Amino acid sequence: MSWLLEQWHKLVRLFAKDIWTHASLQDRTWRGKMHAVLRVLSITGSGLLENRALSRAAALSFSS
Numbered sequence: 001m002s003w004l005l006e007q008w009h010k011l012v013r014l015f016a017k018d019i020w021t022h023a024s025l026q027d028r029t030w031r032g033k034m035h036a037v038l039r040v041l042s043i044t045g046s047g048l049l050e051n052r053a054l055s056r057a058a059a060l061s062f063s064s
Helices: 002-016 022-026 030-051 053-063
Strands: none
Touching (some): 002 030, 022 030, 030 053
């Protein structure tokens, strides 16, 4: 169980801090490219959740 908790903390740190560092933004290796993909996914996910875009789209399609 502690291994799982440790992995969770690493994942949280990756999304909260590591992918946003200046060194990560300048990295042109596969790791830098994966960090760029994670940044896009993170921004997209938070935008969908904060704006409630899915429920608004469902409401719009239901009323049409």
